Amino acid sequence: MSITSSRGTQPSRRRGGGRGSPEGEGGSGDPGGGTRSGARDRRRRRARRARVALLVCLSLVVLGGAGAGWVYLKLNGNIQTFDAGGLSDNRPAGSSKGENVLVIGSDARTDGNAALGGGDKDGIGRSDTTLLLHIYADHKHALAVSIPRDTLVTIPPCKLPTGGWTQAQPNTMFNAAFSVGETDKGNPACTQNTVEQLTGLRVDHTVVVDFKGFAALTQVVGGVKVCLPNDVYQKDLNPNRTTQGALLFRHGEQRVSGQQALDYVRLRHGIGDGSDIGRIKRQQAFVGSLLKEVKDKGFTPTKLLPLADAATRSMTVDPGLGSADKLLSFAMSLKDVDLHNTKFVTVPWRYAGARVAIVEPDAGELWATLRADRTLDGADASGGKGHAPKKPGPATHSPAPVSGKGIAVAVYNGTTVTGLAAKGSATLTASGFTVTGTATALSQNHLATVVQYGPGMADRAQTVAKVFPGAQLEQIGASRINVVLGQAYATDPTPSSTSASVPSEVANGARSADDNPCANLTYG
Template identity: 35%
Template sequence: MLAVLTVAGAAGGWWAYRSLEGNIHSADLDDRLGHTRPANTSPGSMNILVVGSDSRDGTGGEYGKGLETMQSDTLMVVHLPRNREWATVVSFPRDSWVQIPACDRGDGTESAPHKFKINESFAIGGSTGDVAGAAACTIKTLEHNTGLRIDHFVSVDFQGFKGMVNALGGIEICPEEPIRDDKAHLYLEAGCQTIKDEDALGYVRARYGIGDGSDTGRIGRQQEFMRALVAKAKAELTNPAALYDFLDSATASLTTDRDLAGIKPLYDLASTVQDIPRDRLTFLTVPNYPREADVPSDKANVVWQYPQARRLFTALADDEEVDKAALEAETADPLYASRVRVRVLNGTGAPGQAGEVAEELRAAGFTVVSVGNADQDAEATSVTHPAGLERQARVLASRLPGAGAEQDGDAAPGVVTLTIGTDYDRLR
């Protein structure tokens, strides 16, 4: 929508679309995000949360059974740098196993912190049907686990997505094999064809009857579909009726924070990024691997791959462009947390601290071999390792804000040693 608004405005059609102003819903998040948010370390850059919401409102329940709360089907963060010369779009698999902080449910109660799929955060905050609450809990969860400061959010619902596709007469896809997915109600033959309505929605949502059946595979398919959608929307600029219908559906499907709620703020945002070259618009997925590698009984979720995920988040926080090819090369050979053997030492002087942190590490998939007390009190948390365990030490250290990994000639052989200092906060 941003891309089309920019071109439409440049073509002189800007004022014709002011009538769409009232379509966009706004949500006030000011009092919902708490006071312990990450700092904005790169003033002028911007992180925008984009959520594809499969709320069942108005769908007659055809998109799922037994779901009474709002659901997030797609979760992305768009990073716009201070110089607006490039952009990075990071997708987060909805099956990501993360820490979900306490969130306001909107009914006077608060959820307890716990670990679960990342998309549950949208459902918790949106349990009363409030998009602002859903977005607030999702933002808190992302900030808690990534350290990124989220500046804005945009939520797009099912019906608006279908309307955008239909306004353009459908989008062409070319599956190499027939698609049969009962859960997505999608049945397509192999070969190039134009899809719209429920087929378009099913295609971007399908998982089990197409490709490798993974959530990351679906993310890639969604990204390709959106590229095609933008390209066709731009091509329809000579057809005012189709273009208006497209923007009418797009804007009616949007809920944003107050600062973005309006055609002009969105147009102004689009105008600042319209000159970004296509080869500097990068689509990434957070590095991840099946959680089954750490917890054999969990065959449904993924965990983020460290230290690669931490490097990605740090680069964006520092407003640095990410080299996609280099990131993918780094993630080709994951080192599972379960293969990192850890000795935990308590340097805080507080009884029981090592045991508590050991349980936290086990919950994250690490193999804890022993706990004990450090020889002396420590202010700073540290990770040390013997020669040959550099990779293992980096995996652990990347989960601890501010901690580094150092080789120690006197370190216990075969294990990475975590010494808990008084500055210890939590495992990310």
């Protein structure tokens, strides 16, 4: 029995360890079967750890993807678009390789904005500031042109909430376009129509930002540097106060955000001459500082998502930017635009009583420069992304050939320049138009060229306008087409050889986004 018992226990000892070893001690440097068993155990433990790590990684990827998807859904839910059906059928052709973005600052008091800006929460939407941002084709340069809200323009026919369209409104304040229809959200399409007619440039995108969106942006970037020439008090922001009130801003450079940033850009009195033009200068400096803060944070999706979330909560855009993918893709396309090459100017202007008039031919030359994708110093920035701008030099602008077959036009000289109607007539005839007659206009103080047209003749009028870059369209009651030549055409009567350069006073007054907030700042 003892032998049987001994034989019966041997397999047990082999499984537990090496021969002649106590159970559980095999494998510590022993070249026998215990070493192979221990190695298998270690491999199994490593495999289990690898599987656990892989599962953790996969879980993080899934959760990360779900998080990104949630963020995109949230952004998509934030974004509001306006009705593109309100855009004119007579839009300028896309004559530039770059992009034009219309940025409208709305002072609507709805959706909590009244708490930030005061005023009646039931009031209609109004535009407080407007600029046209031209992004050059090389994606390294940009030019923002401010249009004063009191500028006298012709507001073209615009769509009403009822579905009908208004008549053209000549000699009307520019910011009235946003209020057409008198809705609380405003009329971005009407403002876009007005800018396209005024400039002859096709607007690729329109963005409306209200008080809340603006304040949120400044908070996300951690504040924006500004500079003031003197202390500013509550009464300066609200002249109706009977007392000076609390100190809002101290003299000198400081960082502002939220409500304080909004007060700064809205401030008109208490600095300089209290004019809207002076305020525009401060707003340009502010936007430049804001862009610098955004660039310093980095143009990556991770950095842009918080900015996008803040902006889209109170932003209305055209359908072309109406999704998170489109909006972020557009923002990423701007990452190489250089701050020093991002310039701010105001459309050439002069006072017309209490209002502002656009100065021609200066403004026409500015729009021609943008159409030709040339910078303020004359450099060619149309080479496409990744191409360096060519050295400054004389430029030519060659518009596509225009066929005027079957279109009858009467030509009027709206200036004191002798023989201008004859020159305009010759230009039209060369393109196949039928000129029914020439004469002197009733008024000889026209600055811009105007193409007048009757009902149902908008398409033909648009064709006529292509012969005179920068021409304005004006609907009239009579069934005919008139061209009233302005000083812009008198200065450059040969559009085929238009010099793409801006007046020196416009270029010299430009501000760069990287300028010191306390340097070269005019307060009016």
